[in-house]
Amino acid sequence: MTERELERLLFDAKRDESLKAALLKTRETDNPVEDFCELALSLGYKINAGELMALGLNENDAKLRSVNGGGVNAIEGWDDAYEQFFSSLIWSK
Structure with missing residues (x-):
């Protein structure tokens, strides 16, 4: 659900x-993730910090499991749905 809400x-x-x-302004606060979610x-939009952080972790874990032990290291950045959201937003026109 969080993934659909982010989309x-x-x-x-x-x-x-x-x-x-x-949304971009929330990145400048003392608590950017919380402020973004609020x-x-x-x-x-039904997005909360716990589910947002779990989303990235769950996706990364699923990618690691999908290689059946062939890839033991996570790919940096794949586990952060929050940062991926902002990367897409910043580069959009």
């Missing part, structure tokens, strides 16, 4: 400059 939020933010700016929740 929906990203889709909307790519089309709404004020939403994009508000903003998302206030706008109707």
Whole structure:
């Protein structure tokens, strides 16, 4: 569910400059993940910090399991759905 909500939020933010700016502004706070989630929740997107962090971890673990022991090291950056979201948002036009 969190993954779909992130996709929906990203889709909307790519089309709404004020939403994009508000999301990017959360990265400048003392608690960026919490503030990002609070903003998302206030706008109707069901994203919370625990599920957001678990999403990246679960995806990374699934990728490691899929190689049946052939790849023992995680690929850096694949486990961070939060950072992936912002990478996509920042580079969107």
